[in-house]
Amino acid sequence: MGEPEVRMDVRQAGGSVAVVDIKGDVTAACEPVLMSAYEEASSGGAARVLLNFTGLEYMNSGGIGMLVTLLVRAGRQRQQLAACGLSEHYREIFELTRLDEAITIYIDEASALADAGR
């Protein structure tokens, strides 16, 4: 298995939200990268982790399976998982797989942060 072609950068967005900027390919191979990013995002005590998919270029079924693993981990820590920046194609995949019923989807980061600030 080669190196995952993905980059995940974590930043605190103020309040209790941490953002993970995802760029590249999301497959099962990038699970260590995602889990590491998630741990970094959680280290500041974030109540909500926002996955920013604006830079998403490719995702297979292994990748979306990995999001379920992340969802379980976030649930154990009583954190909310949200997503933003999904293209129409990937938003439909979230709806088809019914992941959108567990991961709140926002059109962009500003909308997600505005909702978190309410």
Next chain:
Amino acid sequence: MSEETMPERVAGAEQIGLSAREAKAAIQPRDAGNWAAKVERLAVEQRDGVRGTNVAGRRLTGPVQGFGKMWEKSYSLNAGQVTTPQDAIATWKAHFPEFWPKGNRFAGALAGISPGDVALLDLAMGGGVKLSTGVFVLYADQESFTLMTPQGHMFAGWITFS
């Protein structure tokens, strides 16, 4: 196209009036052909040899819609180094209905396993009881395919062969 009719260069998204979001949506990602199109409820025709109940009109269920403890189970076998992953998956897709244990029947689409296909299943549950259900092909590429279960299936989730 002659040189006279050929545009000097392709117009950028802003020049033809697309927003950044629309421009992004217009570009098809590499995985676009691997995923099934969105469906609200399953539609499937009757097929010979299976009862075909409990599928048409049902909604799909993922891991999130199940109840009880969430499981991820992986089973693997060593197929040696002669068979490539692509060959193994191509064979699996082409002959999937033949690989079921005695008493079970998988009636898929004629073309094999492609994203969006719905297959009907009759499963032997023991004691002469049969469960009629089905699966939806959620994703398929050259190295894997993933099935998603409908309401009424004994699992709520995804089953990936890779």
